[in-house]
Amino acid sequence: MTSKNTGVQGMEVQAKTRLLLALWDLGAAKQEVKKGELTKRIVTKSKKVADYQSIFKELEEKGAIAISKKGYSLVSPLGLEVLSEGLKSSDFRFEGAIVGTWTANALLKWIGEINGAVATTASGNGAKSGIKSYDEFKEVALEVYDQLNSDYNLNDLVPIYRIRREVGDRLSRDHFNKWLLEMQENDILQLMAGEMPDMTSDKREDSITIPGAGLRSYAKRLS
Numbered sequence: 525m526t527s528k529n530t531g532v533q534g535m536e537v538q539a540k541t542r543l544l545l546a547l548w549d550l551g552a553a554k555q556e557v558k559k560g561e562l563t564k565r566i567v568t569k570s571k572k573v574a575d576y577q578s579i580f581k582e583l584e585e586k587g588a589i590a591i592s593k594k595g596y597s598l599v600s601p602l603g604l605e606v607l608s609e610g611l612k613s614s615d616f617r618f619e620g621a622i623v624g625t626w627t628a629n630a631l632l633k634w635i636g637e638i639n640g641a642v643a644t645t646a647s648g649n650g651a652k653s654g655i656k657s658y659d660e661f662k663e664v665a666l667e668v669y670d671q672l673n674s675d676y677n678l679n680d681l682v683p684i685y686r687i688r689r690e691v692g693d694r695l696s697r698d699h700f701n702k703w704l705l706e707m708q709e710n711d712i713l714q715l716m717a718g719e720m721p722d723m724t725s726d727k728r729e730d731s732i733t734i735p736g737a738g739l740r741s742y743a744k745r746l747s
Contacts (some may be wrong), residue, residue, distance in 0.1 A: 541610030549630035552598035661703040681742045684742040685730035715740035
């Protein structure tokens with residue numbers, strides 16, 4: 525890769541990460557942020573809103589953010605993962621000699637929250653705590669279901685792929701499938717088919733397919 529291409533890539537990482545950090549700091553992971561609020565954060569002497577259009581499109585297509593006529597939302601967990609990767613990237617740099625107050629405060633907030641998350645999810649030897657039983661899975665899955673349903677106003681139809689991604693690597697895919705189906709058998713959740721407007725191949729893969737019954741995209745809590 526030439527130095528010119530490397531420089532362009534670095535600027536794209538900076539702009540993308542700055543945009544995502546601004547959204548996260550404004551609370552976009554929990555509620556929609558108005559376009560004007562974000563504009564105040566990302567517009568600088570060297571950057572205009574128009575400069576971010578291709579980045580908005582890329583992040584929306586990737587599933588990291590959601591865009592409506594009024595504003596933007598940061599889609600969890602993918603949006604947070606992309607932000608984390610950007611902050612860790614060697615291409616991420618601050619522009620100019622002075623760092624804006626909101627940027628510095630947002631980074632301090634991010635570091636504080638990430639450290640807190642690590643502390644609560646780590647065991648005594650520093651490893652992430654895994655889910656080892658059906659009962660533990662049931663408790664975690666219902667907690668994630670309720671949180672997603674509340675945060676994103678999902679009207680009691682929570683996409684299964686989002687539950688799977690929130691649970692993350694705390695258990696295998698096979699155990700997730702087995703125990704989710706067991707929750708349906710016990711009348712705790714109903715796994716439902718249905719068209720998903722923004723369905724992609726990775727979201728389909730992270731949903732669940734029941735042998736002889738087909739794809740199930742949503743979960744509905746019964747108890």
